[in-house]
Amino acid sequence: MSSLAKRSAKYFFKEGIKTLGLVLGIECVLIIEWLIIGSDEKSLVEYVLNMFMSVGSIFIIMMNMMYSFYGPNWYDSMALSMGARRKDIFVGELIKQFTFVFGNFIALSLVAVIFQQYKYVILILISCIIAIALGPIGLIVGHKVSKYGKVIIMIIAIIGGVFGASLAIGGFWMKEYVTELPGFTFPLIIVGAIAIFALAELWAYKLNQKSMVK
Numbered sequence: 001m002s003s004l005a006k007r008s009a010k011y012f013f014k015e016g017i018k019t020l021g022l023v024l025g026i027e028c029v030l031i032i033e034w035l036i037i038g039s040d041e042k043s044l045v046e047y048v049l050n051m052f053m054s055v056g057s058i059f060i061i062m063m064n065m066m067y068s069f070y071g072p073n074w075y076d077s078m079a080l081s082m083g084a085r086r087k088d089i090f091v092g093e094l095i096k097q098f099t100f101v102f103g104n105f106i107a108l109s110l111v112a113v114i115f116q117q118y119k120y121v122i123l124i125l126i127s128c129i130i131a132i133a134l135g136p137i138g139l140i141v142g143h144k145v146s147k148y149g150k151v152i153i154m155i156i157a158i159i160g161g162v163f164g165a166s167l168a169i170g171g172f173w174m175k176e177y178v179t180e181l182p183g184f185t186f187p188l189i190i191v192g193a194i195a196i197f198a199l200a201e202l203w204a205y206k207l208n209q210k211s212m213v214k
Helices: 003-040 044-070 075-081 086-114 119-144 146-170 174-179 185-208
Strands: none
Touching: 003 044, 003 086, 044 086, 044 119, 086 119, 086 185, 119 185
């Protein structure tokens, strides 16, 4: 690996860590809100844990796509300005996404294991698989609407905020939905995710060849 490729990989890895830290930080702040809202719940710890896991699983998908949308507008342009090749950017985007997604999986799964709520691990795993599959789709859309990347992020942020608020107020026991899924659902999700990921990455790679400094 050349020095430029290493520098590009390091840049995208750091951005993945930053995104991971931001999302986990937001969730930690939301814990205060859940403690207040859930004060009337029979089991406050169970309520907060459910909200942390449910919202966290949604954040993995939403934020991975959101930052993928913004990739062609910001990350790719920054890497190109540092002298990175387009191939390095393609690999770097993968590094960023996998760093963010698997970082979330490790962090949230660790919390689930500490509280001995192992069913949440399945929920987080499914969310991570979906996030990885949808990441390149975010890149594709980002390339197609590169002029309006910031607007799209604002729209997603607003939708995500409203959706998150509705979850926080109404409560959403996502774990119950996961445990009720038929046995064939999980393998089907994996196969579908692999197919979507492979096809979308191929398309994203072709679009990446047209990346320019903006």
